[in-house]
Amino acid sequence: MPTEAWDDTPTIPKPEYGSPHLNEIHDRIYKKPHPIIGPVDKAYPRNIGWFPEHTRKQAGTPPSPFKISDLTIKRMTRIFTDRHIGRAFPNCAKNWRSRMYPEKIMSFMKIFKSFDTRLSDATEERQWRKFVQRATNVHNRNPDAPTHTCRLCKIETESMKHLLFCRQTKPLWKAAIKLTTDILKAPRPGSIPLAVAFGQWRAHDADDPLGPEDARAFLRHVFNHFYHDFSNTDLKQSTFEWRITYYSALITFRQAAQRRGQTFKRLFANRRWTNLPAIPPQEELQAFPNVIQCFPGGTSTINPALNAEIDRAKAEAFRQTRST
Protein backbone atom coordinates (compact mmCIF):
# COMPACT_ATOMS: atom_id res chain seq x y z
CA MET A 1 0.00 0.00 0.00
CA PRO A 2 1.65 3.31 -1.00
CA THR A 3 1.71 5.98 1.65
CA GLU A 4 1.42 9.65 1.09
CA ALA A 5 3.25 12.28 3.15
CA TRP A 6 1.39 15.52 3.79
CA ASP A 7 3.40 18.69 4.01
CA ASP A 8 1.92 20.80 6.83
CA THR A 9 4.34 23.74 6.73
CA PRO A 10 2.42 26.97 6.18
CA THR A 11 3.02 28.50 2.78
CA ILE A 12 2.71 32.02 4.18
CA PRO A 13 5.19 32.75 7.04
CA LYS A 14 3.84 34.17 10.37
CA PRO A 15 3.62 37.97 10.36
CA GLU A 16 6.27 39.70 12.42
CA TYR A 17 5.52 42.97 14.22
CA GLY A 18 8.64 44.88 15.14
CA SER A 19 11.96 43.34 16.00
CA PRO A 20 12.40 41.02 19.03
CA HIS A 21 14.32 43.85 20.66
CA LEU A 22 11.38 46.28 20.29
CA ASN A 23 8.92 43.59 21.48
CA GLU A 24 10.97 43.08 24.60
CA ILE A 25 10.91 46.82 25.39
CA HIS A 26 7.15 46.94 24.76
CA ASP A 27 6.54 44.00 27.08
CA ARG A 28 8.69 45.46 29.79
CA ILE A 29 6.72 48.72 29.78
CA TYR A 30 3.17 47.48 29.30
CA LYS A 31 3.02 43.92 30.55
CA LYS A 32 2.93 43.31 34.30
CA PRO A 33 4.09 39.90 35.42
CA HIS A 34 1.25 37.56 36.32
CA PRO A 35 0.62 37.44 40.06
CA ILE A 36 0.39 33.65 39.84
CA ILE A 37 2.58 31.75 37.42
CA GLY A 38 2.84 28.04 36.74
CA PRO A 39 0.77 24.91 36.25
CA VAL A 40 -2.34 24.64 38.45
CA ASP A 41 -0.94 21.99 40.75
CA LYS A 42 2.36 23.77 41.24
CA ALA A 43 1.39 27.43 41.12
CA TYR A 44 1.89 29.66 44.14
CA PRO A 45 1.38 33.42 44.31
CA ARG A 46 4.58 35.35 43.75
CA ASN A 47 6.37 35.90 47.04
CA ILE A 48 7.19 39.56 46.55
CA GLY A 49 5.09 42.53 45.59
CA TRP A 50 2.05 42.50 47.90
CA PHE A 51 0.57 45.07 50.18
CA PRO A 52 -2.77 45.28 51.97
CA GLU A 53 -5.44 47.41 50.29
CA HIS A 54 -5.72 50.07 52.95
CA THR A 55 -1.97 50.66 53.18
CA ARG A 56 -1.64 51.23 49.43
CA LYS A 57 -1.45 54.98 49.88
CA GLN A 58 1.16 54.74 52.59
CA ALA A 59 3.27 52.24 50.72
CA GLY A 60 5.87 55.00 50.36
CA THR A 61 8.11 56.08 47.50
CA PRO A 62 9.57 53.84 46.40
CA PRO A 63 6.81 51.52 47.69
CA SER A 64 7.97 48.80 50.01
CA PRO A 65 5.61 45.89 49.49
CA PHE A 66 5.46 42.79 51.66
CA LYS A 67 6.79 39.39 50.90
CA ILE A 68 4.20 36.68 51.53
CA SER A 69 6.85 34.83 53.47
CA ASP A 70 7.05 37.82 55.86
CA LEU A 71 3.39 37.57 56.84
CA THR A 72 3.49 36.14 60.31
CA ILE A 73 0.41 36.00 62.56
CA LYS A 74 1.85 38.91 64.52
CA ARG A 75 2.23 41.05 61.42
CA MET A 76 -1.19 40.14 60.06
CA THR A 77 -2.80 40.99 63.38
CA ARG A 78 -1.13 44.38 63.20
CA ILE A 79 -2.34 44.93 59.63
CA PHE A 80 -5.93 44.03 60.49
CA THR A 81 -6.08 45.98 63.75
CA ASP A 82 -4.11 49.05 62.64
CA ARG A 83 -6.95 50.35 60.48
CA HIS A 84 -9.27 50.36 63.48
CA ILE A 85 -7.08 51.37 66.38
CA GLY A 86 -3.91 52.80 64.88
CA ARG A 87 -1.16 52.80 67.49
CA ALA A 88 -3.47 53.42 70.46
CA PHE A 89 -2.54 51.61 73.67
CA PRO A 90 -5.13 49.15 75.10
CA ASN A 91 -7.63 50.86 77.41
CA CYS A 92 -7.22 48.17 80.03
CA ALA A 93 -3.94 49.75 81.21
CA LYS A 94 -5.58 53.07 82.09
CA ASN A 95 -8.67 51.37 83.49
CA TRP A 96 -6.75 49.02 85.77
CA ARG A 97 -4.68 51.91 87.08
CA SER A 98 -7.78 53.97 87.79
CA ARG A 99 -9.24 51.11 89.83
CA MET A 100 -6.44 49.75 91.98
CA TYR A 101 -2.93 50.60 93.10
CA PRO A 102 -2.52 53.39 90.50
CA GLU A 103 1.15 53.87 91.29
CA LYS A 104 2.07 50.27 91.92
CA ILE A 105 1.13 48.39 88.75
CA MET A 106 4.12 47.65 86.54
CA SER A 107 4.43 48.58 82.87
CA PHE A 108 1.66 46.96 80.82
CA MET A 109 4.07 46.63 77.93
CA LYS A 110 6.06 44.20 80.08
CA ILE A 111 2.91 42.39 81.20
CA PHE A 112 1.81 41.84 77.59
CA LYS A 113 5.28 40.61 76.69
CA SER A 114 5.10 38.10 79.52
CA PHE A 115 2.16 36.27 77.89
CA ASP A 116 2.98 32.65 77.11
CA THR A 117 5.36 30.81 79.37
CA ARG A 118 7.19 27.54 78.82
CA LEU A 119 4.72 25.91 81.24
CA SER A 120 1.43 27.34 79.97
CA ASP A 121 -0.01 27.72 76.49
CA ALA A 122 -2.53 30.16 75.07
CA THR A 123 -5.49 27.96 76.00
CA GLU A 124 -4.32 27.51 79.57
CA GLU A 125 -3.76 31.27 79.87
CA ARG A 126 -6.96 32.27 78.13
CA GLN A 127 -9.00 33.42 81.12
CA TRP A 128 -6.06 35.13 82.75
CA ARG A 129 -5.28 37.07 79.57
CA LYS A 130 -8.90 38.13 79.33
CA PHE A 131 -8.68 39.32 82.92
CA VAL A 132 -5.58 41.42 82.22
CA GLN A 133 -7.41 42.95 79.28
CA ARG A 134 -10.47 43.59 81.48
CA ALA A 135 -12.65 41.33 79.36
CA THR A 136 -13.75 39.01 82.17
CA ASN A 137 -17.49 38.68 82.45
CA VAL A 138 -18.54 39.89 85.90
CA HIS A 139 -21.91 41.10 87.14
CA ASN A 140 -21.15 44.82 87.33
CA ARG A 141 -19.98 44.85 83.74
CA ASN A 142 -23.49 44.49 82.47
CA PRO A 143 -25.82 47.38 83.42
CA ASP A 144 -28.87 45.21 82.72
CA ALA A 145 -27.73 42.31 84.90
CA PRO A 146 -30.40 41.41 87.48
CA THR A 147 -27.88 41.84 90.28
CA HIS A 148 -24.43 43.37 90.67
CA THR A 149 -23.75 41.51 93.88
CA CYS A 150 -20.87 39.02 93.95
CA ARG A 151 -22.07 35.52 93.12
CA LEU A 152 -19.60 34.03 95.60
CA CYS A 153 -19.69 36.13 98.77
CA LYS A 154 -23.12 37.63 98.03
CA ILE A 155 -22.10 40.79 99.86
CA GLU A 156 -20.00 43.11 97.73
CA THR A 157 -20.30 44.34 94.16
CA GLU A 158 -18.90 41.82 91.70
CA SER A 159 -16.25 43.72 89.74
CA MET A 160 -13.07 42.42 88.14
CA LYS A 161 -11.05 43.92 90.97
CA HIS A 162 -13.31 42.26 93.52
CA LEU A 163 -12.36 38.82 92.20
CA LEU A 164 -8.92 39.44 93.69
CA PHE A 165 -10.25 40.56 97.05
CA CYS A 166 -13.42 38.51 97.56
CA ARG A 167 -13.43 36.59 100.84
CA GLN A 168 -14.37 33.43 98.93
CA THR A 169 -11.47 33.63 96.47
CA LYS A 170 -8.79 34.80 98.90
CA PRO A 171 -8.01 31.29 100.26
CA LEU A 172 -7.45 30.10 96.67
CA TRP A 173 -4.99 32.88 95.84
CA LYS A 174 -3.27 32.34 99.17
CA ALA A 175 -2.88 28.60 98.58
CA ALA A 176 -1.60 29.22 95.05
CA ILE A 177 1.01 31.72 96.24
CA LYS A 178 2.02 29.33 99.03
CA LEU A 179 2.73 26.67 96.41
CA THR A 180 4.92 29.06 94.43
CA THR A 181 6.96 29.96 97.51
CA ASP A 182 7.11 26.53 99.19
CA ILE A 183 7.49 24.19 96.23
CA LEU A 184 8.54 26.36 93.30
CA LYS A 185 10.88 28.27 95.65
CA ALA A 186 9.77 31.65 94.37
CA PRO A 187 10.34 34.66 96.64
CA ARG A 188 7.31 36.05 98.43
CA PRO A 189 5.51 38.48 96.14
CA GLY A 190 5.08 42.07 97.36
CA SER A 191 1.32 41.84 96.93
CA ILE A 192 -0.89 38.80 96.30
CA PRO A 193 -3.50 40.65 94.17
CA LEU A 194 -0.75 42.06 91.92
CA ALA A 195 0.89 38.65 91.60
CA VAL A 196 -2.40 36.98 90.64
CA ALA A 197 -3.57 39.74 88.32
CA PHE A 198 -0.35 40.58 86.50
CA GLY A 199 2.36 38.14 87.61
CA GLN A 200 4.02 41.08 89.33
CA TRP A 201 6.28 40.12 92.21
CA ARG A 202 8.29 43.24 92.89
CA ALA A 203 7.86 47.06 92.87
CA HIS A 204 6.70 48.50 89.55
CA ASP A 205 10.01 50.30 89.00
CA ALA A 206 12.26 47.32 89.81
CA ASP A 207 14.52 46.05 87.03
CA ASP A 208 12.42 42.95 86.61
CA PRO A 209 9.09 43.33 88.42
CA LEU A 210 7.80 39.95 87.16
CA GLY A 211 7.81 36.79 89.23
CA PRO A 212 9.66 33.60 88.23
CA GLU A 213 8.31 32.02 85.04
CA ASP A 214 7.08 28.76 86.63
CA ALA A 215 5.30 30.64 89.41
CA ARG A 216 3.56 32.91 86.94
CA ALA A 217 2.60 29.91 84.80
CA PHE A 218 1.04 28.19 87.78
CA LEU A 219 -1.01 31.26 88.71
CA ARG A 220 -2.34 31.39 85.15
CA HIS A 221 -3.45 27.75 85.40
CA VAL A 222 -5.14 28.61 88.68
CA PHE A 223 -6.91 31.60 87.17
CA ASN A 224 -8.16 29.54 84.24
CA HIS A 225 -9.76 26.99 86.55
CA PHE A 226 -10.98 29.70 88.87
CA TYR A 227 -12.92 31.38 86.07
CA HIS A 228 -14.40 28.08 84.96
CA ASP A 229 -15.67 27.23 88.44
CA PHE A 230 -16.66 30.82 89.20
CA SER A 231 -18.86 31.14 86.10
CA ASN A 232 -20.41 27.73 86.72
CA THR A 233 -21.87 28.98 89.99
CA ASP A 234 -24.13 31.14 87.80
CA LEU A 235 -24.48 28.85 84.80
CA LYS A 236 -24.92 25.52 86.52
CA GLN A 237 -25.73 26.64 90.06
CA SER A 238 -22.70 24.71 91.28
CA THR A 239 -20.95 25.61 94.51
CA PHE A 240 -17.57 27.30 94.33
CA GLU A 241 -15.14 25.30 96.38
CA TRP A 242 -11.63 26.68 96.16
CA ARG A 243 -9.93 23.41 97.12
CA ILE A 244 -11.34 21.71 94.03
CA THR A 245 -10.25 24.62 91.83
CA TYR A 246 -6.78 24.47 93.33
CA TYR A 247 -6.53 20.74 92.73
CA SER A 248 -7.62 20.99 89.09
CA ALA A 249 -5.07 23.75 88.49
CA LEU A 250 -2.32 21.55 89.92
CA ILE A 251 -3.32 18.77 87.55
CA THR A 252 -3.10 20.86 84.38
CA PHE A 253 0.11 22.49 85.62
CA ARG A 254 1.67 19.06 86.00
CA GLN A 255 0.41 18.12 82.53
CA ALA A 256 2.07 21.22 81.08
CA ALA A 257 5.33 20.18 82.74
CA GLN A 258 5.00 16.63 81.40
CA ARG A 259 4.35 18.06 77.94
CA ARG A 260 7.65 19.88 78.19
CA GLY A 261 9.38 16.64 79.19
CA GLN A 262 7.81 14.93 76.17
CA THR A 263 9.17 17.57 73.75
CA PHE A 264 12.70 16.80 74.88
CA LYS A 265 12.02 13.07 74.63
CA ARG A 266 10.75 13.45 71.06
CA LEU A 267 13.68 15.67 70.15
CA PHE A 268 16.08 13.05 71.44
CA ALA A 269 14.28 10.20 69.66
CA ASN A 270 14.10 12.05 66.34
CA ARG A 271 17.66 13.30 66.31
CA ARG A 272 19.52 10.58 68.11
CA TRP A 273 20.99 9.03 64.98
CA THR A 274 21.37 12.25 63.01
CA ASN A 275 24.03 14.93 62.94
CA LEU A 276 21.64 17.40 64.53
CA PRO A 277 22.01 18.16 68.24
CA ALA A 278 19.72 15.74 70.15
CA ILE A 279 20.21 17.27 73.58
CA PRO A 280 18.81 20.72 74.34
CA PRO A 281 21.09 23.25 76.04
CA GLN A 282 21.65 22.67 79.76
CA GLU A 283 19.80 25.85 80.72
CA GLU A 284 16.68 24.57 78.91
CA LEU A 285 16.87 21.17 80.63
CA GLN A 286 17.41 22.82 83.99
CA ALA A 287 14.97 25.70 83.47
CA PHE A 288 12.43 24.59 86.10
CA PRO A 289 14.19 22.27 88.56
CA ASN A 290 11.38 22.69 91.11
CA VAL A 291 8.76 21.50 88.63
CA ILE A 292 10.42 18.93 86.40
CA GLN A 293 13.94 17.55 86.17
CA CYS A 294 14.87 16.81 82.56
CA PHE A 295 17.84 14.63 81.67
CA PRO A 296 19.94 14.56 78.48
CA GLY A 297 18.65 11.11 77.41
CA GLY A 298 15.07 12.41 77.06
CA THR A 299 13.83 11.18 80.44
CA SER A 300 12.31 13.48 83.03
CA THR A 301 10.84 13.36 86.52
CA ILE A 302 8.31 15.64 88.18
CA ASN A 303 9.48 17.18 91.45
CA PRO A 304 8.31 14.68 94.14
CA ALA A 305 7.25 17.60 96.36
CA LEU A 306 4.86 18.75 93.64
CA ASN A 307 3.43 15.23 93.28
CA ALA A 308 2.99 15.02 97.05
CA GLU A 309 1.19 18.37 97.07
CA ILE A 310 -1.13 17.15 94.31
CA ASP A 311 -1.97 14.03 96.35
CA ARG A 312 -2.61 16.16 99.41
CA ALA A 313 -4.79 18.62 97.44
CA LYS A 314 -6.71 15.70 95.91
CA ALA A 315 -7.50 14.23 99.30
CA GLU A 316 -8.65 17.64 100.57
CA ALA A 317 -10.78 18.29 97.50
CA PHE A 318 -12.48 14.89 97.86
CA ARG A 319 -13.05 15.42 101.55
CA GLN A 320 -14.73 18.69 100.62
CA THR A 321 -16.99 17.18 97.97
CA ARG A 322 -18.12 14.49 100.43
CA SER A 323 -18.94 17.01 103.13
CA THR A 324 -21.02 19.28 100.86
Ligand SMILES: [Zn+2]
Ligand atom coordinates in the same frame (compact mmCIF):
# COMPACT_ATOMS: atom_id res chain seq x y z
ZN1 LIG B 1 -17.26 38.36 96.56
